[in-house]
Amino acid sequence: MKSLKNLATRWFNNWLDKRQPKARVVTLTQKIIYILPSRFGLWYILLLILLYLLGTNYQNNLILLMSYMLVSVLLLALTLAWRNLHNITVSCAPVLSAYAEETLMVPVTLQAPLPRQQLQCYFYHQQQPAFTDNSQQIMVPLITERRGYFSLPRLTVHSYYPFGLFNCKSMLNLDYHYWVFPKPLATDAINSLGENSGNKNQLADDYDTIRSYQSGDSLKLMLWKRLARDPTSPVVKHAPSSPQPEPDWITIPAVSGAALEVALSKACYLMLQLEQRGKPYGLRINKKSVDPSCGQQHLERCLREMALC
């Protein structure tokens, strides 16, 4: 039974893939909007049949009139449901990344010439859908599990508008990918992975001292939370004034399986710490290596290397 269901799902997915190939920007057209009666819609149809029978049995034209009126409401709901989704242009932010086991909020852009009502978006059915009425951009949650580089799953845009009788939906195959970096794992031995452990104590020391901001201080040292509370007197973390003579190298040991994951997680944490402090660092994984540097782009590059290894 279960295999049969799997087979049906696979067949359905293939059919969908063939019907609507991947694209960066998708406009919802008649071809890719699917309208199915919801459970309540089926009950409603049963109601219509019952009213028709009641009306004919009592030979009561008013009941018949009412049942026909509800039929026309059903048809109206069908049209309105279709119009609610029709002609929406869906796209997505180009770069997406998150740490493993975190919820990735995917910014989805829905552009429509006319205002739409009660649109919902989700990637997997079990997840909380994101709602939108007027706003063009909504954040659709996507729970990440493993590190890696994945293509975006099918995005379902659907609405029960109006009357909740029809589930009008479109399953979009958006051509985007997202990165899942290793989950950062806090570690005390901040340099245990690094070869150069020269300034271990100093690192631990200057972590919790702060001083007031003076011009020329790196913005990376700024305590933003504090600034939000008290904008008049900015405060920065106390950083060692003397530059590091040698960059840190983060080396991933040649292990595999769970041990590798742990190592990657710890390395990730370390990397973030170093980045926060503005210290250059390099990465060595197996035979690959990224030369020591600093900055957001460098961090991104290193994290991607770790995601893929």
Next chain:
Amino acid sequence: MLVLLSRQALLFFYVILLAVIMLLHQALPLWYSAILLLLLLYRWPLQQSSSKVNKLKRINIIAALILLLLLISIRQSGVFHFMIQILLLSVTCRLVLIRQRHDSHQLLWVLYFLLACCFIFYQSILVSLLILALLLLTLYSHYQLYASKQHQLQLLQLGKAILITLPIWISLFLLFPRLQPLWRIPTAEAAVTGLADSLDPGSIENLVQSDKLAFRAIFSGSLPPRQQLYWRAKVYEDFDGRSWNVNQRFDRRQPGSRQSANPNIEQTVSYQIIAEVSNQRSLFALGMPVQYANSVRPASAYLVEARRPVSQRLSYQLVSELQAIPQDIALEQQLNSRTVSANPKTKVLAAELVANAGSTAGLIEQISEMFRQQPYFYSLNPPRLGDNSIDAFLFDSRTGFCSHYASATAVLLREAGVPARVVGGYQGGVWHEEQQYLEVRQREAHAWVEYYANNGWQRFDPTAVIAPERVLDGLDAALSADEQNQLQASWRRFSAFNYINQQLLHLDYYWSVWVLGFDESQQLNLWQQLKAAGKLLALLGSLLVAALLLWWFLRLQRQPPKFAAPVLLIRRYFGKVLVNKPAGQHFSQFIAELKTHNAANTTLLGKIDSLYQRAVYADDQQALLLLEQHLKQNAKTLAKLNWPEKQASAR
């Protein structure tokens, strides 16, 4: 997914449910309505959150108890009413506990069903409009559940939606096939109105006090003279000395339908009757009915009856012959010659009359003469009569209403050996010339006599002898001013009210003819008419399609073009080469690249580029014109522009 209901939605549901409980009060015992209202009060301060689990348990226990009570009283209420009661119970409990949008599905479903059930109890135009309003309110709350809160329902959109639904609705009603009733409907006990199965000396006077409509009649020919408008409803054959009763033979079903073999075309009248709710089977017919509609069937003594008690307006078609009613069964004469030993004076009088008169016709003449010449009076308020009611009337009070005269005449005839019976029904009616229908109210109730002579039951109306105005001009003409006032409700005396009331009645008439009376035969007629007008309809349809296409085309043209004019020009003339331009590249860069591949046309391309830039970015009209000229002149050159294949694939 949790979507809580708004206070407004709850309030609307409360209003609708209260109205439904009021409307369905006929199906509910009083104690049950009270319980429902109390249950509703339980939730009254319509707060959102509450200790739900606790409540659910409590409500379930209450509902179970009420269900038990309902089951005990199922005998009294009947199956249909029981169903309504259960539905109301479930919807009330649901409303008390409701929190989320998802819960409202069952609520809405049952509300729709109950609103439809209201139409079983009410079909008059005013109440129907009220129910329709409730239905629209339900639909509105239903819509609001699934619409965004920020969006107000816009009138324009609503109008469009109605424009879409209305034709579908109406055509479904007119054209969708109807089924015969599938099963017998359990009918509930309800108050019977109209003529009863027994006729006391005072019963018709009571009926006449009522201003309620009994039925309406529409004649396909001209209106027969008033003297012929005797609507037979009941035949009373059993007399117990004081009151007349319907014989048991009327309870039995008449086998088969009784279609006349050779209807006398000249004397027939064809008419449609729309009978009001009476909760009894007996219906109304003139003379001898010879053709019956499907919804009615013949009864004994050439009466007409409905297939089940008339619990909603019933419309039926009849063809009648205005002549003496033939004998129905062999025993009929015997049945109507029985006498009782009450009223000894009447017996003596009958013997005298027989002795004086030679024939039956002579006897009738004698009786008429007696009523005409001796001091007999026609009155709405006759004195009460004792046990020997006929004696007391004929010899003491001499004042009576139609039932007194009919009853006395029938007894006299029976004592004289002529089979006779009392017929109850209606006489006359108010003819509305403009609307072409006859309105018959309960106040037109009447009783007269049928006696057997010349192989048929002849009609004799003693009231016509004593008060001929009653037959010719209606009841009001025969009564004194005081008695007329007694009949009219005080508010009816104001002419304005009267006028409005009459207009409403006319509206009600059209309502019952066009909406309530619409049935299979009319539907069939409509289909045939549509078929006959098929070509015309096809023409109309194609015209409509053409008009729609034209409208669409015009709308398409009026839409602003997607791109500015110069861009369109470039697109048109550069055609093939433009395919190679990457999406993000600027046009000037593209031209520069083109120039490298087409050395011969460098100047031309440069010119076009500069004109294009001026036209697009400086909005220069003259540049646009020049650009168009240039492009036109060099169309051929532009079509042959080179783009190296290899390089294109390498990119």
